[in-house]
Amino acid sequence: MPMQTVRFQNTIRHSCHVHGRGYWSGQPIQLTFLPAETDTGIRFVRTDLPGRPQIRAVSENRIEMPLRTRLHQNNAEVDMVEHVMAALYGMRIDNCLVECDASEMPGLDGSAHAVTLALQNAQVERQHKARETRIIEEPIRLGDQRQWLVAMPADDHRLHVEYRLDFGPNQSIPSGIAACALTPRNFAEHISAARTFISSKDAQMLKEKGLASHVTDRDLIVFGEEGPINNTLRYPDECARHKLLDLVGDLALCGYDICGRIIACRTGHAANGRLAEKIRTTKPKINIAVKAA
Numbered sequence: 001m002p003m004q005t006v007r008f009q010n011t012i013r014h015s016c017h018v019h020g021r022g023y024w025s026g027q028p029i030q031l032t033f034l035p036a037e038t039d040t041g042i043r044f045v046r047t048d049l050p051g052r053p054q055i056r057a058v059s060e061n062r063i064e065m066p067l068r069t070r071l072h073q074n075n076a077e078v079d080m081v082e083h084v085m086a087a088l089y090g091m092r093i094d095n096c097l098v099e100c101d102a103s104e105m106p107g108l109d110g111s112a113h114a115v116t117l118a119l120q121n122a123q124v125e126r127q128h129k130a131r132e133t134r135i136i137e138e139p140i141r142l143g144d145q146r147q148w149l150v151a152m153p154a155d156d157h158r159l160h161v162e163y164r165l166d167f168g169p170n171q172s173i174p175s176g177i178a179a180c181a182l183t184p185r186n187f188a189e190h191i192s193a194a195r196t197f198i199s200s201k202d203a204q205m206l207k208e209k210g211l212a213s214h215v216t217d218r219d220l221i222v223f224g225e226e227g228p229i230n231n232t233l234r235y236p237d238e239c240a241r242h243k244l245l246d247l248v249g250d251l252a253l254c255g256y257d258i259c260g261r262i263i264a265c266r267t268g269h270a271a272n273g274r275l276a277e278k279i280r281t282t283k284p285k286i287n288i289a290v291k292a293a
């Protein structure tokens, strides 16, 4: 069992804003990130609705939706939260109010880059209470032969994440493996700017259904038979890195730090979210000596 050094909780020192339009709805939205007290967690606040309902970003409020993560509480929803959650979790911001004036988070460039930059500029503020950790003590496995997730004990006190992307042979979307120890530096430098992607066939199907009609191949990576259309990749393995970003955003709904090694193969938000729920509801078996560094 690794020696556990518990860290203090963090919030942001200053408020910050990010604005854009939702991919699915096309609606403009402004996000305002505000500092919050210890043990607040991440809460979305719908400032456009009467009573300004709050939605806690935890796995029990997750609703299964295709291709995105939606949260529901107090008769209110927020949609496409995964990239915002990835940025907060990746930057170790534990307590934050995220005010929003529409339900769907901004699509931006398809990555978490703008939110990460805004949070970096708002600066991390250390608080006077330890952050709780869930330690993976026994292997957890979800899924089947093709799509699976495993969580295993780590031999250090960190969270290691790995995503294996593989659509099979002769696909224009490149297969790849992205992995790192999740630290704010690794997240900001290697994961946050990886953009979401779609095949031109799927993009066409969405348009025919009248969805995401304003989104163009400049707003995310659209893969044709020959590769990205009107776009160049930021990294050769940008797609695998983006799936790693999504995994981080889904694990964030666990609401705790995680100590362990998590490998995801071909999974989407639904399976990732189920693992977050499993980790969240697993009672810690050992007492952690709080030795705040």
Ligand SMILES: [Zn+2]
Residues within 6 Å of the ligand: 082, 083, 196, 242, 246
């Ligand atoms: Zn994504």
